[in-house]
Amino acid sequence: xxxxxxxxxxxxxxxxxxxxxxxxxxxxxxxxxxxxxxxxxxxxxxxxxxxxxxxxxxxxxxxxxxxxxxxxxxxxxxxxxxxxxxxxxxxxxxxxxxxxxxxxxxxxxxxxxxxx
Amino acid sequence: xxxxxxxxxxxxxxxxxxxxxxxxxxxxxxxxxxxxxxxxxxxxxxxxxxxxxxxxxxxxxxxxxxxxxxxxxxxxxxxxxxxxxxxxxxxxxxxxxxxxxxxxxxxxxxx
Numbered sequence: 001x002x003x004x005x006x007x008x009x010x011x012x013x014x015x016x017x018x019x020x021x022x023x024x025x026x027x028x029x030x031x032x033x034x035x036x037x038x039x040x041x042x043x044x045x046x047x048x049x050x051x052x053x054x055x056x057x058x059x060x061x062x063x064x065x066x067x068x069x070x071x072x073x074x075x076x077x078x079x080x081x082x083x084x085x086x087x088x089x090x091x092x093x094x095x096x097x098x099x100x101x102x103x104x105x106x107x108x109x110x111x112x113x114x115x116x
Numbered sequence: 117x118x119x120x121x122x123x124x125x126x127x128x129x130x131x132x133x134x135x136x137x138x139x140x141x142x143x144x145x146x147x148x149x150x151x152x153x154x155x156x157x158x159x160x161x162x163x164x165x166x167x168x169x170x171x172x173x174x175x176x177x178x179x180x181x182x183x184x185x186x187x188x189x190x191x192x193x194x195x196x197x198x199x200x201x202x203x204x205x206x207x208x209x210x211x212x213x214x215x216x217x218x219x220x221x222x223x224x225x226x227x
Contacts, residue, residue, distance in 0.1 A: 004159075035217075042217060045215065056214055091159050093160075095213075105150075106162070107160045109159055110158075
């Protein structure tokens with residue numbers, strides 16, 4: 001049963017600390033998305049990659065957030081330094097984009113981040 | 117669940133009735149639309165999609181209608197069941213495969 005795997009599921013950290021969230025996309029998918037979900041803002045697209053190259057990270061605060069794909073099986077989202085306002089659930093999703101068009105994204109279970 | 121907004125529009129239906137969830141999208145250039153279901157503590161899950169060259173698509177118990185003239189999307193769930201209780205999001209692809217989500221609607225199914 002192919003699925004997107006995110007680690008950790010929960011993270012509590014102190015303000016100022018670095019946070020790294022990891023995502024293993026579904027094997028064979030060529031597009032990876034990072035979303036943030038909060039009560040006030042709903043689901044916000046932070047960044048997305050196609051074939052490991054960043055296509056759009058305009059939704060991400062550049063000064064403290066960074067997203068990378070070191071290889072096809074791993075995507076990371078880092079926050080340094082973390083702030084209480086970063087508290088949210090962070091979702092990774094992957095999908096397969098082909099020449100015939102886009103398809104739906106498959107979501108992981110999310111990482112619940114709490115910054116105190 | 118605690119991962120979604122407290123102030124979402126809410127639809128309450130009786131078990132067995134049909135549900136209709138509406139969504140207005142923003143970009144007239146969007147060419148692909150998806151409905152997702154999110155249960156408490158889980159990530160959004162794909163329900164059904166539709167491309168802009170169609171105005172209706174049916175799945176198992178679900179139908180999506182697209183009205184490009186007024187930029188409106190709806191999800192119809194037939195014979196709604198308690199397991200359908202969740203938050204439902206419409207999402208649009210705005211080009212470059214960038215998927216943007218709407219605010220969501222919370223569906224309560226009364227037994």
